[in-house]
Amino acid sequence: MADVSKNLKVYTTYGPKSARGTKPAIVAKMIEKAKRPLFVVGSEVLEEKLLARAQAIAKKGIPVAATGHSIKGFIDEEGVDAKYINIHFLGSFLCDPKWAGLDDNGCYDLIILLGHKKYYINQVLSGLKNFSDLKTINIGKHYTQNATLSFGNVTPEVHLEALDELIDNL
Amino acid sequence: MSELKTGTFSVSDLENVQINIGSIVGAIEKTAAEEGEVGPTVKPNISGLRDWDYKLLERYNPVYTPMCDQCCYCTFGTCDLTGNKEGACGINMEGHNAREFMLRVITGASAHSGHGRHLLHHLIDKYGADYPLKVGQTNIIAPNVQMVTGKKPETLGDLEGALSYVEEQLVQLLACVHVGQEGEAIDFESKAMHGGMLDHVGMEVSDIAQISCLEMPKADENAPLSEIGMGTIDSEKPVLLVIGHNVAGVTNIIDYMEDHDLTDKMELCGLCCTALDMTRYRTEGGDVPKAKVVGTLAKELKMIRSGVPDVIVVDEQCVRADVLREARELMMPVITTNDKIMYGLPDRSEDDIEDIIDDLKSGRDDGALILDFEKLGEVAPRLTQEMSKIRKEKGVVSLPTEEEFNELTSRCVHCLTCELECPTNLPISDAMTAAEEGDLRPFEILHDKCVACGRCEQACPKDIPVLNVIEKASQRVIREERGKVRVGRGQISDPEIREEGVNLVMGTTPGIIAMVGCSNYPDGTKDLYRIADEMLRRNYIVLMSGCSAMDLGMYQNDDGETLYEKYPAKFQKGNLINVGSCVSNSHITAATIKVAAIFAQRNITGNYEEIADYILNRVGAVGVAWGAYSQKASSIGTGCNRLGIPVILGPHGSKYRRALIGKPYEEDKWKVLDARNGETMDIPPAPEFLLTTAETIDEMMPMLAKNCIRPSDNNMGRMIKLTHYIELSEKYLGIMPDDWYKYVRNETDLPLARREEFLKKLEQEYGWDIDWNKKKIVSGPTSKLDVSAQPTNVERLCKEA
Ligand code: SF4
Ligand code: SF4
Ligand code: SF4
Numbered sequence: 001m002a003d004v005s006k007n008l009k010v011y012t013t014y015g016p017k018s019a020r021g022t023k024p025a026i027v028a029k030m031i032e033k034a035k036r037p038l039f040v041v042g043s044e045v046l047e048e049k050l051l052a053r054a055q056a057i058a059k060k061g062i063p064v065a066a067t068g069h070s071i072k073g074f075i076d077e078e079g080v081d082a083k084y085i086n087i088h089f090l091g092s093f094l095c096d097p098k099w100a101g102l103d104d105n106g107c108y109d110l111i112i113l114l115g116h117k118k119y120y121i122n123q124v125l126s127g128l129k130n131f132s133d134l135k136t137i138n139i140g141k142h143y144t145q146n147a148t149l150s151f152g153n154v155t156p157e158v159h160l161e162a163l164d165e166l167i168d169n170l
Numbered sequence: 171m172s173e174l175k176t177g178t179f180s181v182s183d184l185e186n187v188q189i190n191i192g193s194i195v196g197a198i199e200k201t202a203a204e205e206g207e208v209g210p211t212v213k214p215n216i217s218g219l220r221d222w223d224y225k226l227l228e229r230y231n232p233v234y235t236p237m238c239d240q241c242c243y244c245t246f247g248t249c250d251l252t253g254n255k256e257g258a259c260g261i262n263m264e265g266h267n268a269r270e271f272m273l274r275v276i277t278g279a280s281a282h283s284g285h286g287r288h289l290l291h292h293l294i295d296k297y298g299a300d301y302p303l304k305v306g307q308t309n310i311i312a313p314n315v316q317m318v319t320g321k322k323p324e325t326l327g328d329l330e331g332a333l334s335y336v337e338e339q340l341v342q343l344l345a346c347v348h349v350g351q352e353g354e355a356i357d358f359e360s361k362a363m364h365g366g367m368l369d370h371v372g373m374e375v376s377d378i379a380q381i382s383c384l385e386m387p388k389a390d391e392n393a394p395l396s397e398i399g400m401g402t403i404d405s406e407k408p409v410l411l412v413i414g415h416n417v418a419g420v421t422n423i424i425d426y427m428e429d430h431d432l433t434d435k436m437e438l439c440g441l442c443c444t445a446l447d448m449t450r451y452r453t454e455g456g457d458v459p460k461a462k463v464v465g466t467l468a469k470e471l472k473m474i475r476s477g478v479p480d481v482i483v484v485d486e487q488c489v490r491a492d493v494l495r496e497a498r499e500l501m502m503p504v505i506t507t508n509d510k511i512m513y514g515l516p517d518r519s520e521d522d523i524e525d526i527i528d529d530l531k532s533g534r535d536d537g538a539l540i541l542d543f544e545k546l547g548e549v550a551p552r553l554t555q556e557m558s559k560i561r562k563e564k565g566v567v568s569l570p571t572e573e574e575f576n577e578l579t580s581r582c583v584h585c586l587t588c589e590l591e592c593p594t595n596l597p598i599s600d601a602m603t604a605a606e607e608g609d610l611r612p613f614e615i616l617h618d619k620c621v622a623c624g625r626c627e628q629a630c631p632k633d634i635p636v637l638n639v640i641e642k643a644s645q646r647v648i649r650e651e652r653g654k655v656r657v658g659r660g661q662i663s664d665p666e667i668r669e670e671g672v673n674l675v676m677g678t679t680p681g682i683i684a685m686v687g688c689s690n691y692p693d694g695t696k697d698l699y700r701i702a703d704e705m706l707r708r709n710y711i712v713l714m715s716g717c718s719a720m721d722l723g724m725y726q727n728d729d730g731e732t733l734y735e736k737y738p739a740k741f742q743k744g745n746l747i748n749v750g751s752c753v754s755n756s757h758i759t760a761a762t763i764k765v766a767a768i769f770a771q772r773n774i775t776g777n778y779e780e781i782a783d784y785i786l787n788r789v790g791a792v793g794v795a796w797g798a799y800s801q802k803a804s805s806i807g808t809g810c811n812r813l814g815i816p817v818i819l820g821p822h823g824s825k826y827r828r829a830l831i832g833k834p835y836e837e838d839k840w841k842v843l844d845a846r847n848g849e850t851m852d853i854p855p856a857p858e859f860l861l862t863t864a865e866t867i868d869e870m871m872p873m874l875a876k877n878c879i880r881p882s883d884n885n886m887g888r889m890i891k892l893t894h895y896i897e898l899s900e901k902y903l904g905i906m907p908d909d910w911y912k913y914v915r916n917e918t919d920l921p922l923a924r925r926e927e928f929l930k931k932l933e934q935e936y937g938w939d940i941d942w943n944k945k946k947i948v949s950g951p952t953s954k955l956d957v958s959a960q961p962t963n964v965e966r967l968c969k970e971a
Contacts, residue, residue, distance in 0.1 A: 015236075043869070068866045091235065092831045092833070096833065116865075117595075117865065123824035131254060
């Protein structure tokens, strides 16, 4: 008999559309398929263990939008193409098809997010969800409803494991 | 009856004659006109400044980040607007969010002007409508009022007209929120701007009325210092805590205490802006403040839970809804004093003082509504003394004992529910573990970051009173919470503007950083200190107000000085000013208006657009509301925005759901006219936004410097501003900014010490042509340096447009 009574709890909600849960292997596939992925990192990425993973992801050839003061973790890293931008500005530009991107090579088709304050990134993603067709994936340790796909709420240990798995798959 | 024309006339020798005066508006208007030039927008209605708003909105695009994708305003709904869909009434997500933003702005503006109306009634009652307005050394008593309403108020009574205008406009704006009215986002945006402008008029009315009547400092650079912090409160004495924003009733308490020799025998302390205004009361001329400041809204629940207050008096705005429920647990009677907050308490305004005190001290009632301030003045201090004895006898304690604390920390099952509920996801679970092992440091760190909202407690499945645990663990740091805040000085004086205006417009004073607003910081209170200290050392003028002004005073440098003690408080480069409470924010916009009036000799009367245009293009000022949480903060910010002043919010500010951000890559948006001949001029993207957020203060530092750049900077000014922008970017982000070259018009704009290095970069990285013999830029810059150019966005202000 199908148990339809499970998992009905909603905490606070932004509305009817919610991010689907996702796994590292799926994220890796989506990044591979994307033509213009952008890896958007926030200041919380500067925590040592997280930073090592973020740099490793960047070194797989994905351009980095370093928001907050996260750029500090990417300066002089070989094989990393990182530029500073304010995330509220980035959120605005990403909704504009005329924007040429951080490198003048055109707008992006997939946004991968890591190291952001949960409430802050949820707001930025809410703009993208409502006013753009972009696909967004949050690979941070908090579930963010407004992404297209998101990791769930996980402990720091499980989170690092998931990131390692993602790096291995890229 | 015969009609009187405007002018003066005298009536004498009348007997048994009744004179009815309906309205003397005409006469006042005549007065204003006689004062000199009057601009085209006296008391603009909702659409009066729409053209100006459209100009701003064309460059600074609304960016919506909804917090709820549904609308439930009317019974057609609930409508799902996800993806900018339309609801049943035809409004789309953009329109709905713009509507909500506007509603937020007019809610804030109403809070300030409602406060102003209450104060004005009270003060006119007490001092009379003819009481003269006195705000310090100035010929422009009320710059916002004069610019918007076209009138120069001189008496308390004159302020009524300005406030009536604000109230009428707010009703018109609120009407637009009704379903089936405005449909387009852009016009909701223009209306929001209107609401923001009104807010500064309402705030100005409130503050100049109280400054004039309540002997507050008047544009005084030597305003005294007041004590601040939970650690300054002597809990051995009876403690009376006041919470809110409206100081009217509290002045009666202070007077009673002085008259009855109670000032040293009990503690009168406050939270939020009432606290700031209590310290301003009767300190004109440098007298010692008559009360202490506990801190901001974030200290409300913490202070109550400390068990220290014996009685709580609340007035209006930013008062927690559960004060009565919380206080009841701890035998603290609550007195409400304003009909905006009554908590269901019985109205005792007409009752006998002894009866009220008896009912409260016996616990028959938890609190009372007292709208009669004379009565309040006596009841509150007397009751405090009685309750102090009773509560000490009963041994009322609030925070857990050592044993209870140990039991609570070991009860935690580390399910993380509290952390997911906490607005900033604070690491509570790890702190519980550390505390169990005897390490309280993680909780002490949490104490500063925690805004005492109580959500964690509501969520904990083990019923752990998390906030009490944090506070118990932090007793050591709480005792050390002692600082100094400079008492709010009100306006900036005319002589100060006369001296400093030229430096601001030329850019040789790199800018004004106005740190305003509430205490919902992303990472604790010390960030404010870091921002102010950095910018002061760089010679910016730092203006403070409200909760930010308080928190800044909580930190000392290595010499044991707060920044208020370290930096002088004149309106000039490298000085630190506290203008005052929430309503004193109007003096910040007023200072920029006065630069236009005094330095540039522009007419401000009824001349909003020209003044805003002047400020946008020439006055390098940036507002920072790092912990903004309230609707009032959104109206203050929006009022700044319409006047051409950009504002940066902390990350929680993204929850206002609307920013105004320019696109530096859209070259056609960064052009202005030269008012001398109407020719188009290229300008750099500055300011780049009118409203945005930053994630951390490290990110914000270079943003501050960059967005103080204005087209009018002379070469020395631009060089100074650009130097700070580059240095702050290097210091806090570790990089040379990638847009620095856009702000270079010729070689004299380049930082002097590094001119050669930058010329090389311009040649190699940006392909500019450099004459190396003369060390000059031959070609490359998009904007030209012309110190006598008069940048404007308004065509009608051009001579040969
Ligand atoms: S106001 Fe419009 S969008 Fe909102 S519930 Fe009513 S019909 Fe739906
Ligand atoms: S919700 Fe309660 S039990 Fe769970 S981690 Fe937080 S304090 Fe511990
Ligand atoms: S009271 Fe403090 S710790 Fe608890 S949820 Fe609120 S901010 Fe977080």
